[in-house]
Amino acid sequence: QGADVPKLGTCVTCHGRNGIGTSPIFPNLAGxxxxxxxxxxxxxxxxxxxxxxxxxxxxxxxxxEIEALAGYYESLKPGS
Amino acid sequence: QGADVPKLGTCVTCHGRNGIGTSPIFPNLAGxxxxxxxxxxxxxxxxxxxxxxxxxxxxxxxxxEIEALAGYYESLKPGS
Incomplete structure (x- = not known):
């Protein structure tokens, strides 16, 4: 998921590959x-x-890169 | 929904009662x-x-009020 999205690796640590924050202070980005x-x-x-x-x-x-990352996270089903 | 949440009225204009932003620059808050x-x-x-x-x-x-508003929006199903 998102293998072709540049620099996604830096985001997933805190925001997850599925766009769910990995700690209570990292916002969910899915959707x-x-x-x-x-x-x-x-x-x-x-x-x-x-x-x-x-x-x-x-x-x-x-x-x-900003456009691609924002587009990737918007495309994810929220709360999944 | 959220009738007992203080000042919610000021938020729903831009963030919706269901936590879905009412314009592309107003973030979704549901979940x-x-x-x-x-x-x-x-x-x-x-x-x-x-x-x-x-x-x-x-x-x-x-x-x-901040706690109540944040709790209200977190309680909503994202993307609903």
């Missing part, structure tokens, strides 16, 4: 709105939104 | 992790997380 996720990843990348972890993770992401 | 939502509402309330809309909405919320 989330991709445009919202794109905006948040851009904000984490620019630092407009602060998060020790996510600012580091998002920094190297390209626009295309 | 989201309540601890994550509590942290985000606290960050919006303090201004640590910037959002024109959410900073205004969160400002007057008490800790108890």
């Amino acid at each position: 989330q709105k991709s445009l919202y996720m794109v905006q948040q990843l851009e904000a984490f990348r620019s630092g407009a939104r602060k998060s020790e972890m996510m600012n580091v993770v998002a920094k190297p992401l390209t626009d295309a | 989201q992790k309540s601890l994550y939502m509590v942290q985000q509402l606290e960050a919006f309330r303090s201004g640590a997380r910037k959002s024109e809309m959410m900073n205004v909405v969160a400002k007057p919320l008490t800790d108890a």
Whole structure:
């Protein structure tokens, strides 16, 4: 699942391959709105939104990678 | 649904009574992790997380109201 999605490996540790957060403070992403996720990843990348972890993770992401990752997680059935 | 949840009215306009965002940039909250939502509402309330809309909405919320709202949305079946 998602083998062709670039950099997905960095996300699954906290958000899961199925988009269910692996700890109570990591949000579920399955079925989330991709445009919202794109905006948040851009904000984490620019630092407009602060998060020790996510600012580091998002920094190297390209626009295309952000689109692909957001699209992947939106495509998952929520709560599965 | 959620009639006893304080201030829920301010949330449903954008996040829906069923926790499905009413526009592509309003995140779904149904089944989201309540601890994550509590942290985000606290960050919006303090201004640590910037959002024109959410900073205004969160400002007057008490800790108890934040807990009740986060618990309500976590209790909803995601994607329903």
